[in-house]
Amino acid sequence: MEKFKFIDLFSGIGGFHQAMEQLGGKCVFASEIDKFCNAQYERNYGMSSDINIREVKETDIPEHEVLCAGFPCQAFSKAGKQAGLEDKTRGTLFFEIVRILKHHHTPYIVLENVRNLVSHDNGNTWRIIQESLRELGYRTTKDPLILSPHYFGIPQIRERVIILGKYDPENIDEPLNVDFGKYKAKEANSIYDVLDEDESDDSYRISEYEEMVLTAWDEFYQGINLKVIGFPVWADYFKYKGSLEGLPDWKAGFIKKNVKLYEENKEFIDSWLKKYKNLKGFTATHHKFEWQCGENISSIWEGVIQFRPSGIRVKMPNNFQALVAMVQIPVIGKYKRRLSVKEAARLQSFPVDNTEKPFLPDDNRQQAYKQFGNSVNVEVIRRAAEALFKSE
Numbered sequence: 001m002e003k004f005k006f007i008d009l010f011s012g013i014g015g016f017h018q019a020m021e022q023l024g025g026k027c028v029f030a031s032e033i034d035k036f037c038n039a040q041y042e043r044n045y046g047m048s049s050d051i052n053i054r055e056v057k058e059t060d061i062p063e064h065e066v067l068c069a070g071f072p073c074q075a076f077s078k079a080g081k082q083a084g085l086e087d088k089t090r091g092t093l094f095f096e097i098v099r100i101l102k103h104h105h106t107p108y109i110v111l112e113n114v115r116n117l118v119s120h121d122n123g124n125t126w127r128i129i130q131e132s133l134r135e136l137g138y139r140t141t142k143d144p145l146i147l148s149p150h151y152f153g154i155p156q157i158r159e160r161v162i163i164l165g166k167y168d169p170e171n172i173d174e175p176l177n178v179d180f181g182k183y184k185a186k187e188a189n190s191i192y193d194v195l196d197e198d199e200s201d202d203s204y205r206i207s208e209y210e211e212m213v214l215t216a217w218d219e220f221y222q223g224i225n226l227k228v229i230g231f232p233v234w235a236d237y238f239k240y241k242g243s244l245e246g247l248p249d250w251k252a253g254f255i256k257k258n259v260k261l262y263e264e265n266k267e268f269i270d271s272w273l274k275k276y277k278n279l280k281g282f283t284a285t286h287h288k289f290e291w292q293c294g295e296n297i298s299s300i301w302e303g304v305i306q307f308r309p310s311g312i313r314v315k316m317p318n319n320f321q322a323l324v325a326m327v328q329i330p331v332i333g334k335y336k337r338r339l340s341v342k343e344a345a346r347l348q349s350f351p352v353d354n355t356e357k358p359f360l361p362d363d364n365r366q367q368a369y370k371q372f373g374n375s376v377n378v379e380v381i382r383r384a385a386e387a388l389f390k391s392e
């Protein structure tokens with residue numbers, strides 16, 4: 001398509017907006033109820049998105065060729081078999097999409113959701129969405145389309161289901177064929193593609209305490225006889241003498257492995273524990289350590305580190321895990337600092353480096369991370385929409 005108009009529902013900070021503009025689209029309507037996102041939308045695109053979609057009449061929405069929506073996932077009603085799809089979806093945010101499509105017969109739709117939308121509510125949610133789109137006259141792909149930035153060389157693993165639809169009631173039985181070529185192997189990516197070597201803002205640096213804890217665990221990793229640790233290390237269980245009875249199998253198994261690890265490395269671990277005063281100054285979750293790098297790297301400082309409730313996790317520097325709202329921001333071992341807001345933007349393919357029209361993230365750092373975590377990856381949507389427009 002050359003030039004087209006699109007609408008951006010549940011628009012957040014405009015991940016779809018970015019992608020559609022890159023393909024020649026012009027936004028004619030946006031809807032979002034989060035005030036912080038509204039402010040960023042206005043600032044970046046010069047238009048208001050401050051509209052609750054539940055309060056807009058479909059007849060008041062301008063004509064458009066593409067409807068975009070990363071809609072929140074909700075369960076549909078279990079009303080009896082004879083109840084129509086409209087009744088089953090009523091009250092949900094998906095229903096808002098349905099009523100707009102029913103009126104506008106929008107030629108193309110691009111919807112995005114979490115991967116487990118497909119299995120949500122025992123498959124009921126997915127089935128009702130597919131049936132509703134079909135009833136509205138949309139052809140969709142035969143199988144759920146799962147895409148992730150890492151398929152396209154962007155170092156973030158974020159698998160999402162993308163629903164592409166083409167209004168074509170005459171050929172409703174023909175599945176939509178889309179082609180993305182060959183996906184890049186996950187191992188071939190590198191986080192350094194999106195990272196700044198020099199980050200002058202010191203507030204991203206890890207704290208002295210965090211550096212001490214990571215140094216301790218790195219010494220631990222260097223000192224033990226195992227290089228591939230296939231289980232979580234739980235320092236509090238090294239000397240466990242209690243019973244394993246009544247514990248779930250997985251837990252009993254991990255405890256046994258920790259006891260064995262300790263016994264095989266007793267001399268080293270005892271001196272390590274002594275040096276770090278039995279980890280007394282460590283927060284409880286920092287007594288636990290997960291090494292998920294096999295033998296591919298040889299130090300914590302070469303990995304990506306996450307301080308999680310389940311412990312300190314180290315992963316390979318190929319990809320970041322999905323940036324999601326409000327979780328701990330990953331630490332880049334090599335730089336001893338957290339991922340910056342600008343780097344988070346690059347992980348979601350927002351054009352923060354564009355010299356003519358750069359995307360401006362929220363000045364409030366926590367808001368900015370949250371907004372990128374909630375957003376779609378721009379490149380994934382751009383590729384998906386491009387494939388849809390070319391589809392047969």
Ligand SMILES: C[S@@+](CC[C@H](N)C(=O)[O-])C[C@H]1O[C@@H](n2cnc3c(N)ncnc32)[C@H](O)[C@@H]1O
Pocket residue numbers: 009010011012013014015016031032033034037051052053054069070071072093371374375376
């Ligand atoms: C997963 S986010 C979508 C983010 C967006 N696609 C982006 O790229 O930034 C879903 C959004 O739906 C918004 N939302 C929820 N209920 C809404 C409503 N009734 N009207 C408009 N937006 C709503 C939420 O505030 C949230 O920001």
